[in-house]
Amino acid sequence: MKKASRNVPALFLLLALALPCSVLAAEDIKIGVLFPLTGGAAASGRELRAGAELALEIANNAMPDINMAMAKNAGIKSMGGAQITLIFKDHEGNPTLGADLAKKLILDDKVHGLMGAYHSAVTKAVSAVAEQYGVPLINDSSTSPELTKQGYKWFWRTTPHDIYFTKDLFEFLKGLTEGKVKGVPAVPKQDIMNLASACEKTEWGAAVSELIEKFSKDYGFEVKKSILYAAKATDLSSEVRSLIAVKPDAMLFASYASDAILMMKTLKDQKAAPKLLWGQNAGFEVPEFVTTLGDTTVGSLTRTVFIPKIAQVKPIAAKINTMYKAKTGSDLGGTSARAFTGLQAWVHVLEKAGSAKPADIQKAANSIEIPGDELVVPWQGIKFATSGEDLGQNILGMGLIGQYQKTADGKIDLEIVYPFNVATANMIYPFPKF
Amino acid sequence: MDILFGSIASGVLLGMVLSLVALGLTIIFGLMDIVNFAHGEFLMIGMYTGLLTAQATGMDPLFTLPLAAGIGFLLGILCYGGFVKFLLRGPMIAQLLGTFGLMLVLRNLALLFFGSEDRALHHGLLVGRSFDVGMGIIISATKLAVAVLAVLSFCGVWLLMNRTKLGKALTATALNRQGARYMGIPTERMNALAWGIGGATVTIAGALIVNFWSVNPYVGLIFTMIAFTVVALGGFGSVPGAFFAGLVVGFIMEIPGFWDFFAITFDIGWMADVPMISLKYTWIYVAYFVIMLISPRGLFGWKQ
Numbered sequence: 001m002k003k004a005s006r007n008v009p010a011l012f013l014l015l016a017l018a019l020p021c022s023v024l025a026a027e028d029i030k031i032g033v034l035f036p037l038t039g040g041a042a043a044s045g046r047e048l049r050a051g052a053e054l055a056l057e058i059a060n061n062a063m064p065d066i067n068m069a070m071a072k073n074a075g076i077k078s079m080g081g082a083q084i085t086l087i088f089k090d091h092e093g094n095p096t097l098g099a100d101l102a103k104k105l106i107l108d109d110k111v112h113g114l115m116g117a118y119h120s121a122v123t124k125a126v127s128a129v130a131e132q133y134g135v136p137l138i139n140d141s142s143t144s145p146e147l148t149k150q151g152y153k154w155f156w157r158t159t160p161h162d163i164y165f166t167k168d169l170f171e172f173l174k175g176l177t178e179g180k181v182k183g184v185p186a187v188p189k190q191d192i193m194n195l196a197s198a199c200e201k202t203e204w205g206a207a208v209s210e211l212i213e214k215f216s217k218d219y220g221f222e223v224k225k226s227i228l229y230a231a232k233a234t235d236l237s238s239e240v241r242s243l244i245a246v247k248p249d250a251m252l253f254a255s256y257a258s259d260a261i262l263m264m265k266t267l268k269d270q271k272a273a274p275k276l277l278w279g280q281n282a283g284f285e286v287p288e289f290v291t292t293l294g295d296t297t298v299g300s301l302t303r304t305v306f307i308p309k310i311a312q313v314k315p316i317a318a319k320i321n322t323m324y325k326a327k328t329g330s331d332l333g334g335t336s337a338r339a340f341t342g343l344q345a346w347v348h349v350l351e352k353a354g355s356a357k358p359a360d361i362q363k364a365a366n367s368i369e370i371p372g373d374e375l376v377v378p379w380q381g382i383k384f385a386t387s388g389e390d391l392g393q394n395i396l397g398m399g400l401i402g403q404y405q406k407t408a409d410g411k412i413d414l415e416i417v418y419p420f421n422v423a424t425a426n427m428i429y430p431f432p433k434f
Numbered sequence: 435m436d437i438l439f440g441s442i443a444s445g446v447l448l449g450m451v452l453s454l455v456a457l458g459l460t461i462i463f464g465l466m467d468i469v470n471f472a473h474g475e476f477l478m479i480g481m482y483t484g485l486l487t488a489q490a491t492g493m494d495p496l497f498t499l500p501l502a503a504g505i506g507f508l509l510g511i512l513c514y515g516g517f518v519k520f521l522l523r524g525p526m527i528a529q530l531l532g533t534f535g536l537m538l539v540l541r542n543l544a545l546l547f548f549g550s551e552d553r554a555l556h557h558g559l560l561v562g563r564s565f566d567v568g569m570g571i572i573i574s575a576t577k578l579a580v581a582v583l584a585v586l587s588f589c590g591v592w593l594l595m596n597r598t599k600l601g602k603a604l605t606a607t608a609l610n611r612q613g614a615r616y617m618g619i620p621t622e623r624m625n626a627l628a629w630g631i632g633g634a635t636v637t638i639a640g641a642l643i644v645n646f647w648s649v650n651p652y653v654g655l656i657f658t659m660i661a662f663t664v665v666a667l668g669g670f671g672s673v674p675g676a677f678f679a680g681l682v683v684g685f686i687m688e689i690p691g692f693w694d695f696f697a698i699t700f701d702i703g704w705m706a707d708v709p710m711i712s713l714k715y716t717w718i719y720v721a722y723f724v725i726m727l728i729s730p731r732g733l734f735g736w737k738q
Binding site: 038039040042092201225227228229232234235237238239241242245246258261262265268269270271292293 | 436437440441444448549550551552554556562564566572574646647648649650652653656687688690691694695698706709711712714
């Protein structure tokens with residue numbers, strides 16, 4: 001008995017020596033993910049979460065039939081197969097709450113990195129916190145150009161931003177006047193000259209509104225009216241009346257989920273008759289937009305980074321889309337595809353870093369290059385700018401413009417209309433009357 | 435000219451909607467002199483009642499009105515009997531803080547049960563229907579229904595207050611509670627009744643409004659502010675005054691439309707550049723401030 005008790009400390013010592021090694025080997029990589037899971041953009045929040053979770057499932061398990069580097073191993077190979085854990089937090093679209101949650105994730109949950117936060121205004125607040133604490137933040141889906149112009153060293157963005165997207169819009173309008181759009185003969189410029197825009201008035205919408213003004217001057221169009229409105233508004237009738245008053249040829253919107261639906265309902269209610277209706281992604285792309293509004297959406301355009309039709313030309317997109325559909329019941333969209341890609345970028349960065357130390361992650365993020373054929377989105381790849389004005393911006397991204405069209409079986413699908421060389425259908429022009 | 439006529443028509447319709455929203459507060463605050471900061475939350479409960487009943491049963495949202503009225507009436511009486519009547523024993527500040535607390539409780543209960551998401555009705559007999567009557571005037575069927583209900587409700591309440599013994603008893607209670615009690619009027623019951631009627635009118639309004647406005651637990655605040663402005667503008671104690679004031683506030687909210695009319699008709703560049711739409715709710719608060727400054731009793735008020 002005495003002998004046995006003498007051995008107890010030795011046993012403890014052995015255990016104490018053995019434990020850290022085993023813990024280190026299996027240590028999880030914790031990534032704090034900030035998304036709007038409730039509030040006006042909750043529909044987008046659900047999409048984002050599902051996209052990130054699917055990428056997580058692939059990263060943490062070996063799925064050799066998927067042609068992606070992150071699917072080859074279970075966990076992060078360079079870190080002994082470490083598993084990734086996502087800690088989701090709901091910021092409700094509120095920048096102050098977002099910043100508080102980011103601090104909690106860093107200080108209490110001791111996360112190794114952050115991802116999010118969809119709303120550009122929230123991302124801006126969260127990026128300041130990440131910069132302060134020196135914690136890497138990969139942004140997957142916020143598109144205000146301002147975010148990568150802050151010169152932050154701990155911030156990287158995979159999605160193209162609104163300068164790319166708004167330029168795409170004006171290239172598309174220019175193409176419309178030059179007869180480049182599939183199925184539409186050249187439209188005289190004076191027929192599509194007058195524009196009106198309504199954008200939600202936080203960081204993202206305000207930036208889009210300014211870009212529309214800027215590019216319209218560059219491309220020789222005229223913005224007759226530009227409105228900033230509150231995304232939480234319960235009524236948009238005076239806004240819509242103000243837009244209709246200037247008799248615009250094209251109506252352009254930057255709206256989050258519930259306000260995009262309210263905007264379309266009010267446009268229908270007020271019998272708006274634009275020749276072209278375009279939404280800057282976000283609310284115009286969540287599945288609820290179509291399920292709620294049905295045929296009202298037919299003919300409307302949205303910029304995006306993913307349209308299920310891409311699957312026809314990109315096998316990897318088809319594979320992931322099938323998995324996503326099995327999991328959620330709906331196709332991947334621009335929102336979910338970007339969250340998926342955001343986490344995929346995280347996995348590549350961790351794999352390259354080989355450690356969870358912030359400095360190693362920073363070094364890895366600044367040097368990775370993910371080839372385009374690994375991505376579900378139709379980009380040339382992911383490579384972050386390490387110098388210049390757009391610090392941390394993925395320089396290999398690009399956008400698409402899709403149009404909601406009714407298929408033969410009565411379903412409403414997004415068809416690609418821009419870039420012109422990958423158009424999947426004839427464009428419906430002019431926009432059908434409500 | 436289209437935008438001018440369109441804005442006038444919209445101002446009238448919106449004004450009637452806002453009158454109906456404010457009717458309950460006219461009774462509780464304007465007549466009975468009890469402050470109720472939770473008024474907008476009653477409206478929010480009416481909106482959720484209409485929405486959830488229509489979604490759960492599949493019936494048209496219009497048929498949910500009687501249920502909303504019943505819930506509002508019970509809620510009003512319950513709030514009065516279980517809470518407000520104790521506040522009346524204290525100073526005025528007790529009413530202010532007490533009903534402010536009630537507002538927070540109701541809002542957070544809604545948050546707990548329904549979440550913070552915006553919810554809206556997308557199907558119904560009137561939902562999404564509108565009539566183009568020419569000259570830029572487009573009448574939305576749902577707003578027209580609320581306007582009709584507003585006229586009926588105001589007539590009903592006016593008749594109740596001016597042509598019935600019950601109305602006289604309510605007025606007497608409002609004017610001098612102690613005196614009324616000496617005359618044999620059950621003042622407690624009168625106050626409870628006022629809260630019941632006030633609650634019922636505002637929840638009916640909510641159940642109709644949800645046909646065209648989305649609802650979330652925070653929606654009450656803006657309506658509370660608007661309702662207080664309407665009551666203050668109309669005058670304390672005046673039912674027709676509240677109706678008229680609702681119309682005025684409707685026009686105030688259409689100021690951006692009138693602004694656009696001048697900017698476009700006379701081609702005034704600087705006017706077109708002013709973001710009037712972003713300020714559309716600001717004018718309500720400005721109006722409230724100005725009314726309180728110039729005529730604290732309101733336009734038609736007769737009570738001290």
